[in-house]
Amino acid sequence: MKILYGMQRPDEGEIRVNGSPVGFHTPADAISAGIGMVHQHFMLADNLTVLENVVLGSEPRRGGLALDFAAARKKIKEISDAYGLGVRPDAQVEDLGVGDRQRVEILKVLYRGARILILDEPTAVLVPHEVDELFDNLRGLVREGLTILFISHKLDEVLRVADEITVIRRGTTVATVNPKDVTSRKLAELMVGSELPSPETRESTVTDVVALSVRDLTVRTGDGRPVVENVSFDIHRGEVLGIAGVEGNGQAELVEAIMGMRPCEAGALTLGGADISQWSTLRRRAGGIGYIPEDRHRHGLLLESPLWENRILGHQTRRPNVRGPWIDRAGARADTRRIVEEYDVRTPGIDVDAATLSGGNQQKLIVGREMSGDPVLLIASHPTRGVDIGAQAAIWDHLRTARAAGLAVLLISADLDELIGLSDTLKVILRGRIVADVDPANVTPEQLGSAMTGAGEGV
Amino acid sequence: MNGFVDRLLGRVRLGGWLAVAAPVIAVAFAVLITSVVLLIAGSDPVEAFTTLADYGTQPRSMAMILNTGVMYYISALAVAVGFRMNLFNIGVDGQYRLAAVVAAGLGGAAVVPGVLNIVLVVVVAVIVGALWAAIAGLLRVYRGVSEVISTIMLNAIATGLGSWLVSEHFGVLTGNDLGTRPIPDDAHMPGIPLIAGTPVLVNGFIVVAVVLGVAYWVVLNRTRFGFELRATGKSESAAVASGVSVKKMIVVTMVMSGAVAGLIGMPELLGASYKYSNNFPAGLGFTGIAIALLGRNNPVGMAVGALLWSFLDNSSNQLQLLDISKEIVQIMQGVVVLSVIIAYELVHRYRIVAEQRRVSRELAAPQEAPKAGAAA
Numbered sequence: 001m002k003i004l005y006g007m008q009r010p011d012e013g014e015i016r017v018n019g020s021p022v023g024f025h026t027p028a029d030a031i032s033a034g035i036g037m038v039h040q041h042f043m044l045a046d047n048l049t050v051l052e053n054v055v056l057g058s059e060p061r062r063g064g065l066a067l068d069f070a071a072a073r074k075k076i077k078e079i080s081d082a083y084g085l086g087v088r089p090d091a092q093v094e095d096l097g098v099g100d101r102q103r104v105e106i107l108k109v110l111y112r113g114a115r116i117l118i119l120d121e122p123t124a125v126l127v128p129h130e131v132d133e134l135f136d137n138l139r140g141l142v143r144e145g146l147t148i149l150f151i152s153h154k155l156d157e158v159l160r161v162a163d164e165i166t167v168i169r170r171g172t173t174v175a176t177v178n179p180k181d182v183t184s185r186k187l188a189e190l191m192v193g194s195e196l197p198s199p200e201t202r203e204s205t206v207t208d209v210v211a212l213s214v215r216d217l218t219v220r221t222g223d224g225r226p227v228v229e230n231v232s233f234d235i236h237r238g239e240v241l242g243i244a245g246v247e248g249n250g251q252a253e254l255v256e257a258i259m260g261m262r263p264c265e266a267g268a269l270t271l272g273g274a275d276i277s278q279w280s281t282l283r284r285r286a287g288g289i290g291y292i293p294e295d296r297h298r299h300g301l302l303l304e305s306p307l308w309e310n311r312i313l314g315h316q317t318r319r320p321n322v323r324g325p326w327i328d329r330a331g332a333r334a335d336t337r338r339i340v341e342e343y344d345v346r347t348p349g350i351d352v353d354a355a356t357l358s359g360g361n362q363q364k365l366i367v368g369r370e371m372s373g374d375p376v377l378l379i380a381s382h383p384t385r386g387v388d389i390g391a392q393a394a395i396w397d398h399l400r401t402a403r404a405a406g407l408a409v410l411l412i413s414a415d416l417d418e419l420i421g422l423s424d425t426l427k428v429i430l431r432g433r434i435v436a437d438v439d440p441a442n443v444t445p446e447q448l449g450s451a452m453t454g455a456g457e458g459v
Numbered sequence: 460m461n462g463f464v465d466r467l468l469g470r471v472r473l474g475g476w477l478a479v480a481a482p483v484i485a486v487a488f489a490v491l492i493t494s495v496v497l498l499i500a501g502s503d504p505v506e507a508f509t510t511l512a513d514y515g516t517q518p519r520s521m522a523m524i525l526n527t528g529v530m531y532y533i534s535a536l537a538v539a540v541g542f543r544m545n546l547f548n549i550g551v552d553g554q555y556r557l558a559a560v561v562a563a564g565l566g567g568a569a570v571v572p573g574v575l576n577i578v579l580v581v582v583v584a585v586i587v588g589a590l591w592a593a594i595a596g597l598l599r600v601y602r603g604v605s606e607v608i609s610t611i612m613l614n615a616i617a618t619g620l621g622s623w624l625v626s627e628h629f630g631v632l633t634g635n636d637l638g639t640r641p642i643p644d645d646a647h648m649p650g651i652p653l654i655a656g657t658p659v660l661v662n663g664f665i666v667v668a669v670v671l672g673v674a675y676w677v678v679l680n681r682t683r684f685g686f687e688l689r690a691t692g693k694s695e696s697a698a699v700a701s702g703v704s705v706k707k708m709i710v711v712t713m714v715m716s717g718a719v720a721g722l723i724g725m726p727e728l729l730g731a732s733y734k735y736s737n738n739f740p741a742g743l744g745f746t747g748i749a750i751a752l753l754g755r756n757n758p759v760g761m762a763v764g765a766l767l768w769s770f771l772d773n774s775s776n777q778l779q780l781l782d783i784s785k786e787i788v789q790i791m792q793g794v795v796v797l798s799v800i801i802a803y804e805l806v807h808r809y810r811i812v813a814e815q816r817r818v819s820r821e822l823a824a825p826q827e828a829p830k831a832g833a834a835a
Contacts, residue, residue, distance in 0.1 A: 259700070261699055281701075281702035282701075282702030282703070283702075284702070285701070291700065298696045298697065299696050299700035301694075301697060302690055302694055302697055303693075305690075315701075316683050316687060316690075316702075316703075317683070325682050325683050325684065326681055326683070327680075327682060327686055329681075347818065348817065348818055352814060352818060353814065355811075356815050357818070
């Protein structure tokens with residue numbers, strides 16, 4: 001998607017637009033080839049009018065300098081009427097609802113002459129009737145001869161709106177199907193992959209001791225919309241609790257709430273019997289929560305610091321990294337060497353910057369760090385995302401070993417193999433709520449996929 | 460873009476000879492540019508630089524360069540504390556001037572005798588600087604006001620407040636000069652005869668400056684607080700995830716920066732003029748910003764930068780003997796800062812590529828290496 005829009009260069013392969021090969025260096029190239037993108041997160045300036053937003057960056061000129069708003073207004077009207085978008089050019093963007101803003105985004109793209117539209121998860125922010133309106137708009141656009149690339153996790157929507165469906169899993173095309181020939185279940189199967197990981201004859205290490213207990217946790221966005229709603233669960237020592245769900249259904253917010261990085265309303269949040277709901281992030285970490293963040297570059301590492309300083313990060317109150325207020329360089333360095341050794345982090349030394357390591361090795365370093373200091377609970381958010389297969393297997397092994405030793409793990413992942421293979425208990429989150437409990441021992445991927453995508457609630 | 464700011468503010472380390480190569484290249488480049496400017500202006504660059512060098516190596520000038528350099532260095536440290544955490548304390552200027560006014564007023568009143576008065580003046584200056592900077596820190600944390608904007612505005616307020624304090628409360632008129640009551644003789648900071656061959660003494664605050672430089676390095680590199688500060692500067696999101704209270708860090712860092720800023724005026728107040736008047740040096744806070752950039756927030760680098768800056772400032776008058784405008788020195792100072800930034804950027808890119816190549820080479824190179832090591 002980023003490649004199609006010129007934001008990233010492909011390593012190999014080619015893109016053809018209307019039969020002729022093209023090479024994009026910047027989004028401007030893509031735009032001039034007639035490709036427009038409607039981003040999931042709106043790129044609009046709230047304090048400008050629709051008209052100003054639309055022309056921003058491609059302002060019609062009159063006599064060299066002056067802006068020709070009249071011409072722009074006329075053109076916007078034409079486009080809006082031609083495709084039935086119903087956009088009012090002089091409305092202030094901040095006064096518009098989400099659906100209207102999305103239409104402004106679409107209009108913006110059309111204004112720039114796009115004939116091929118990429119819509120990235122356009123329905124993620126819409127309520128059902130807005131979705132219906134969007135689909136009507138899209139059908140109108142298609143009737144006028146435009147091409148639309150509609151990217152979505154929601155199967156029912158894809159089935160409703162698409163003329164052809166291509167399923168991508170882990171970066172490769174799995175299948176291209178005709179929506180008339182497939183059912184939502186079949187599609188879910190394609191999406192999540194039908195092969196289960198080889199059944200593991202492992203003993204359950206789940207104990208009766210509750211490590212983390214979450215009751216009625218609710219997280220709201222700035223405008224009061226709940227993104228996590230009344231979530232409750234217990235994780236026992238020696239248990240891996242998996243949360244399955246399509247991304248963006250509240251997993252990230254749930255994790256940040258448990259880590260204390262985001263304010264939340266909780267009935268109760270107890271770690272090993274202690275109420276931690278008022279604790280700071282630092283205290284929660286020191287209290288035994290390890291955290292493998294979803295985005296290691298943003299939350300897990302100081303990319304331009306050496307590995308041994310990254311070992312201290314998040315553990316800056318604990319031995320062997322500090323002694324009182326002082327950084328214990330020798331201690332931290334020695335322990336970094338231990339992690340490098342035990343977790344097989346491929347690096348020429350502990351003084352190179354974290355940025356120079358590959359993603360898999362960065363992740364192994366983080367896993368090693370978060371397993372240090374005898375954590376009670378490990379929050380693992382997409383622990384093997386973007387790492388090579390070797391590192392993935394190693395990280396899984398480390399998680400299993402730690403679980404056997406009594407660690408409680410909250411596992412969030414989009415990788416169903418990983419979830420089913422590692423979890424003792426599996427819950428499905430959809431739109432911020434736990435919608436299903438499934439038994440990882442005998443769940444089928446279709447069932448899980450359906451529950452995740454909301455195609456068949458109540459598995 | 461963010462990465463560039465990180466490098467601009469020296470939050471990215473350069474190791475080994477590269478760290479030295481960049482500033483040397485930059486100074487050489489600045490000399491080159493200045494020579495071109497001099498040639499265009501019809502002057503002889505060789506003669507100009509020889510004059511500057513001659514002047515700068517005389518004992519008397521060296522003492523004066525050290526004295527100005529001490530103030531520049533403290534100012535650079537104050538700025539650098541903020542820079543390391545991504546805080547742009549543009550208000551160092553207002554903080555040190557307001558601190559100096561209040562401290563001078565109190566010192567002139569001679570509430571306590573002798574050395575105690577020195578201590579009182581210094582402590583008051585530190586507190587005033589810290590409090591003034593804290594305003595910007597609190598505004599940032601509780602109201603989301605960018606510290607760049609608030610400190611610039613606080614500079615203007617500090618100027619007004621300082622004038623008001625001098626004219627309405629502390630001021631005495633000596634001749635045409637309105638200033639605070641002079642600090643009594645027994646509370647003067649003694650000078651040090653550091654440079655042989657000149658009666659000019661080196662300001663006693665040079666000791667304070669050295670101690671501050673060492674403390675700056677130790678606190679940032681060896682303490683947990685310093686680690687959290689640097690981590691916040693490098694990645695605020697990672698710091699939050701690691702349990703660093705970014706709000707607290709912002710306020711504490713601003714307070715520290717302001718406290719150091721409070722000391723900037725002290726060498727002048729307690730070692731040279733003994734009062735705050737219209738002649739009190741202004742604009743040192745902005746010089747500090749340039750020197751912090753020049754020295755990449757490194758305590759040694761900033762010391763060298765402060766001395767270079769001070770040398771250029773002190774010797775600029777000599778150029779007039781050659782009929783060269785002394786403003787040529789300002790051109791040179793500006794070019795030095797710009798070329799340092801550019802040189803570091805180039806060296807940094809070189810280093811990244813080199814390091815990545817090294818890592819992949821060492822990893823691609825035989826897997827045997829670790830095995831052999833294990834067997835041994």
